[in-house]
Amino acid sequence: MAELDKNDGSMDATPNVTEVVAVDATDETAAVAAIEAPVERGEPILQVRNLVKHFPLSQGILFKRQVGAVKAVDGVSFDLYQGETLGIVGESGCGKSTVAKLLMTLETATAGEVFYKGQDITKLSGRALKAVRRNIQMVFQDPYTSLNPRMTVGDIIGEPFDIHPEVAPKGDRRARVQELLDVVGLNPEYINRYPHQFSGGQRQRIGIARGLALNPEIIICDEPVSALDVSVQAQVINLMEKLQDEFNLSYVFIAHDLSIVRHISDRVGVMYLGKMAEIGTDTEIYDHPTHPYTQALLSAVPVPDPEARERGERIILTGDVPSPANPPSGCRFRTRCWKAQDKCSTELPLLAVPERFKGSESAAAHESACHFAEEKDVVGAAS
Amino acid sequence: MTIMDKTADIPAPRSGGPDDARLLEVRDLHVEFHTRDGVAKAVNGVNYSVDPGETLAVLGESGSGKSVTAQAIMGILDMPPGKIPQGQILYRGQDMLTMSYEERRKIRGQKIAMIFQDALSSLNPVLSVGYQLGEMFRVHQGLSRKQAKAKAIELMERVKIPAAKQRVTDYPHQFSGGMRQRIMIAMALALEPDLIIADEPTTALDVTVQAQVMDLLKDLQTEFNMGLILITHDLGVVADVADKIAVMYAGRIVETAPVHELYKRPAHPYTRGLLDSIPRLDQKGQELYAIKGLPPNLLKIPSGCAFNPRCPKAEDICRTEIPALVPVSEQDGSELPGRGSACHFWKETIHG
Numbered sequence: 039m040a041e042l043d044k045n046d047g048s049m050d051a052t053p054n055v056t057e058v059v060a061v062d063a064t065d066e067t068a069a070v071a072a073i074e075a076p077v078e079r080g081e082p083i084l085q086v087r088n089l090v091k092h093f094p095l096s097q098g099i100l101f102k103r104q105v106g107a108v109k110a111v112d113g114v115s116f117d118l119y120q121g122e123t124l125g126i127v128g129e130s131g132c133g134k135s136t137v138a139k140l141l142m143t144l145e146t147a148t149a150g151e152v153f154y155k156g157q158d159i160t161k162l163s164g165r166a167l168k169a170v171r172r173n174i175q176m177v178f179q180d181p182y183t184s185l186n187p188r189m190t191v192g193d194i195i196g197e198p199f200d201i202h203p204e205v206a207p208k209g210d211r212r213a214r215v216q217e218l219l220d221v222v223g224l225n226p227e228y229i230n231r232y233p234h235q236f237s238g239g240q241r242q243r244i245g246i247a248r249g250l251a252l253n254p255e256i257i258i259c260d261e262p263v264s265a266l267d268v269s270v271q272a273q274v275i276n277l278m279e280k281l282q283d284e285f286n287l288s289y290v291f292i293a294h295d296l297s298i299v300r301h302i303s304d305r306v307g308v309m310y311l312g313k314m315a316e317i318g319t320d321t322e323i324y325d326h327p328t329h330p331y332t333q334a335l336l337s338a339v340p341v342p343d344p345e346a347r348e349r350g351e352r353i354i355l356t357g358d359v360p361s362p363a364n365p366p367s368g369c370r371f372r373t374r375c376w377k378a379q380d381k382c383s384t385e386l387p388l389l390a391v392p393e394r395f396k397g398s399e400s401a402a403a404h405e406s407a408c409h410f411a412e413e414k415d416v417v418g419a420a421s
Numbered sequence: 422m423t424i425m426d427k428t429a430d431i432p433a434p435r436s437g438g439p440d441d442a443r444l445l446e447v448r449d450l451h452v453e454f455h456t457r458d459g460v461a462k463a464v465n466g467v468n469y470s471v472d473p474g475e476t477l478a479v480l481g482e483s484g485s486g487k488s489v490t491a492q493a494i495m496g497i498l499d500m501p502p503g504k505i506p507q508g509q510i511l512y513r514g515q516d517m518l519t520m521s522y523e524e525r526r527k528i529r530g531q532k533i534a535m536i537f538q539d540a541l542s543s544l545n546p547v548l549s550v551g552y553q554l555g556e557m558f559r560v561h562q563g564l565s566r567k568q569a570k571a572k573a574i575e576l577m578e579r580v581k582i583p584a585a586k587q588r589v590t591d592y593p594h595q596f597s598g599g600m601r602q603r604i605m606i607a608m609a610l611a612l613e614p615d616l617i618i619a620d621e622p623t624t625a626l627d628v629t630v631q632a633q634v635m636d637l638l639k640d641l642q643t644e645f646n647m648g649l650i651l652i653t654h655d656l657g658v659v660a661d662v663a664d665k666i667a668v669m670y671a672g673r674i675v676e677t678a679p680v681h682e683l684y685k686r687p688a689h690p691y692t693r694g695l696l697d698s699i700p701r702l703d704q705k706g707q708e709l710y711a712i713k714g715l716p717p718n719l720l721k722i723p724s725g726c727a728f729n730p731r732c733p734k735a736e737d738i739c740r741t742e743i744p745a746l747v748p749v750s751e752q753d754g755s756e757l758p759g760r761g762s763a764c765h766f767w768k769e770t771i772h773g
Contacts, residue, residue: 129627130598237715267482268654272698272711279708294627301700301709320705338632340657342699344680354636355629358597 069166077120084118089150108363110136112312123289125303133312138260175254179261181241185233192229198251218247239270258290308332311370318404326401328411444648446470450508461719463489465672471648478651478663486672534609538621540601544593551589557611576607599630616648671727677761688762688771
């Protein structure tokens with residue numbers, strides 16, 4: 039965190055995100071009350087500040103010593119507003135799934151905070167943590183391995199009620215599970231079937247029903263449609279949009295398919311090697327990207343239009359993503375960037391509105407972590 | 422299967438001489454799998470052809486029979502349970518299905534090579550990549566170990582793997598996903614085949630790496646004037662590299678067309694549905710178009726047109742009669758070269 043300290047105070051790394059109003063809950067009951075309180079539409083519901091997760095690399099069998107760390111997530115900050123969808127895109131290994139796990143408190147953060155309604159969930163425990171976990175649910179990538187093959191659909195969807203019995207009293211559960219099956223577009227009579235009797239799209243619907251069971255406020259979707267067939271993907275995306283309106287949900291939507299992310303998201307964040315490279319509304323990111331990585335990513339996406347082959351410049355990056363155990367100094371992207379200069383290897387670019395666009399009304403004026411941020415005409419995805 | 426014979430009438434987009442000059446031609450191929458639950462008809466009368474230097478994209482969802490067709494061409498189908506009850510696979514006019522095992526073995530690898538989807542599970546984890554690349558030369562050309570290793574290094578350089586000399590003794594797990602896929606490509610290229618079958622070559626890769634790999638494949642294809650069969654479900658990749666497209670559904674080709682034509686004017690409701698379900702900019706905030714229902718179970722393919730339960734245009738005839746792949750023409754009757762559609766209502770679909 040040496041780079042951050044130079045800017046007196048870690049909050050300076052993200053000057054454009056609003057100050058977190060931390061609710062000072064001295065005891066658990068107050069914390070639970072704060073978590074149960076409703077949030078207005080458009081207000082921040084989840085605030086992530088300088089989130090860091092390093093996985094230690096150790097050597098030796100008897101006397102283990104740490105020889106380094108995989109910096110999977112290295113200082114990520116963003117806000118999620120009530121009722122919106124925040125898309126997170128990036129290549130494999132950029133840390134997007136680790137962010138999902140940290141938000142779910144499935145992993146403990148090395149440093150940084152995640153505020154859910156003003157409560158730092160990385161420091162909660164006991165009843166308050168349980169209340170948070172009820173309100174943040176997850177839909178997993180692979181519907182083939184995320185459902186237990188030995189449990190019936192009714193047991194899978196009803197299992198959250200065993201942990202949080204206050205949501206559905208015992209006698210009610212079956213009826214509630216059938217209601218959930220109906221909500222996600224499955225026949226309620228399928229309650230006694232096993233996962234292998236369903237197709238991929240139907241299984242993903244079961245996964246979504248399980249995520250909805252506890253009436254959460256936030257659903258974190260980690261590549262929810264990438265394992266599905268093209269014709270079924272659209273069905274699941276439509277279902278997720280319908281449910282968002284119906285239950286007033288906020289989504290963190292992690293995916294690598296840029297056109298689907300654009301369709302479903304209100305705002306999009308682009309991650310590279312554990313850091314957020316650029317974040318903004320979907321138009322800002324897709325039509326006016328200023329970070330070279332975003333530009334390269336967008337132009338690499340094959341466009342389903344044969345005429346696009348002939349028009350526009352295509353940026354093809356050379357090489358692979360560097361190892362997160364030993365990331366490049368300064369800007370993480372500099373080893374593959376065509377704009378890289380000496381400054382990039384010494385100075386870490388901060389995620390902020392670039393100096394040259396400050397005060398401008400143009401869509402290019404959004405947060406971008408590049409010293410030489412500028413617009414560039416590229417073949418866009420899904421345009 | 423008399424109806425399938427009509428497909429022979431479809432004119433080729435590139436008239437490259439007589440029929441027997443075709444690099445590869447698949448004629449009325451059927452593949453079925455005998456399982457405990459019954460007979461799964463994976464391929465039900467597929468016809469397609471590839472010329473040298475041409476890229477044919479086979480587009481389809483999982484279970485459409487696109488990979489099984491490729492495996493039948495390569496002769497790597499598991500038989501049993503697989504069975505090829507009828508059909509021909511002609512390589513330069515010779516039927517490979519009636520050849521002896523030894524004859525076939527000479528074609529496989531030397532003349533027709535395949536790139537598999539998942540490079541990590543297709544490479545042997547306990548042998549170095551140099552050994553695996555060199556195996557091609559040792560087995561087919563009888564080179565010594567030393568010569569094979571030199572050839573392997575040459576190949577790795579050709580697919581632009583940095584520091585090939587040092588990395589030739591590395592094992593597959595020491596390479597990144599994109600590099601592994603390059604090794605797969607190098608292996609397929611080793612004996613400079615006439616035809617490469619690439620089964621979802623970039624599906625497991627990130628978009629930035631996918632662009633690199635597809636670029637490399639395209640360059641090498643032009644360099645050696647190879648035919649390429651690209652099997653994929655990604656409409657974007659197809660638009661980028663293909664010359665002509667065959668769309669498969671439930672073991673049949675439902676539409677064939679040159680790449681530009683297909684995207685502009687699909688002549689089959691399934692193709693139209695696939696194109697419409699891609700999110701487009703002007704549809705933001707609206708519901709995406711979705712093909713309703715699920716792909717069919719190959720054990721019980723619907724009667725008539727296999728797509729009829731999911732088709733918005735289905736009528737009674739679709740439920741009883743299997744539509745043949747017929748040539749598609751312009752409204753005034755003029756021919757559209759290379760186009761065909763297996764829909765009773767193709768006229769309404771393309772011109773309507």
